[in-house]
Amino acid sequence: MDPLSVCLFGMLGVAAGLLAGLLGIGGGMVIVPGLFYLFGLLHLPEESLMHLAAGTSTCIMIFTAAASTWSHHLKGHIHWAIFRKIIVGIAIGVLTGNLLANHLDNRWLELAFGLFLLVVSFKLFLNVKPESKTVVEKSFGLVITSLVGVAIGFKSGVLGIGGGALSVPFYSIAICR
Numbered sequence: 554m555d556p557l558s559v560c561l562f563g564m565l566g567v568a569a570g571l572l573a574g575l576l577g578i579g580g581g582m583v584i585v586p587g588l589f590y591l592f593g594l595l596h597l598p599e600e601s602l603m604h605l606a607a608g609t610s611t612c613i614m615i616f617t618a619a620a621s622t623w624s625h626h627l628k629g630h631i632h633w634a635i636f637r638k639i640i641v642g643i644a645i646g647v648l649t650g651n652l653l654a655n656h657l658d659n660r661w662l663e664l665a666f667g668l669f670l671l672v673v674s675f676k677l678f679l680n681v682k683p684e685s686k687t688v689v690e691k692s693f694g695l696v697i698t699s700l701v702g703v704a705i706g707f708k709s710g711v712l713g714i715g716g717g718a719l720s721v722p723f724y725s726i727a728i729c730r
Contacts (some may be wrong), residue, residue, distance in 0.1 A: 561591055576677065580617065581714030582670060584610045589663075603662040607654065607713025614715050635724065638695055642702020643716065649703070650710020657711075666712050673718050 565587040569580035588606035597605060625631050654662060693701075701723050705716040 558591070558595065561594075565591065578673065578677070579715040579717045581610045581614060581712075582673065582718075584613060585666060585713050600659050603659045603666070604654065607662065607666075607711075610713040611709075614713075618715065632724070635698070638693075638698040639702035639705075639720075642699035643706035643709075646703035646706020646708075647710040648706075650707040650712075652710075653707075654711045654713075662711070669708070669712060669714075669718075676718075 565584065569583035569587065572578065572583050573580040585603075585606045588609050589602050592602050592605050593599070622631070657665075701719075705719045705723070708714075708719060709716050
């Protein structure tokens with residue numbers, strides 16, 4: 554890869570990290586469109602750009618999620634009981650979403666990603682947050698938690714972005730009242 558491409562990919566990573574930190578969004582919301590654009594500049598097949606961007610973003614996410622999980626674990630900021638209830642649903646959703654994405658045309662993936670970004674933008678604009686920070690665990694059953702996990706994983710599997718845009722609001726409801 555030429556030095557300019559390396560520089561552009563590096564700048565994309567810095568921009569994604571900066572925007573994720575400033576806006577509280579997942580880096581994938583910046584990484585996927587950025588990779589889509591950069592892969593186009595590299596003249597990769599146009600009919601595969603969204604698939605390549607989502608798949609590459611997912612690979613990046615594995616490492617960033619592992620590092621973030623470890624950091625949060627060391628600080629005691631992970632509610633492992635909820636994690637254990639939701640993780641199987643997330644895994645099923647990711648696999649199902651990925652299988653569907655593999656059969657979707659690039660344009661459908663572009664449209665789905667754009668619509669998801671619009672929804673997240675409206676949420677940020679409206680500044681929707683839980684009313685209180687009092688920690689009171691609500692008792693969501695295994696079925697509800699698993700279904701939420703499937704939805705979070707499915708979205709991640711199709712779009713190649715993390716589950717934070719859906720999981721953080723759910724955890725806010727499940728843990729904060």
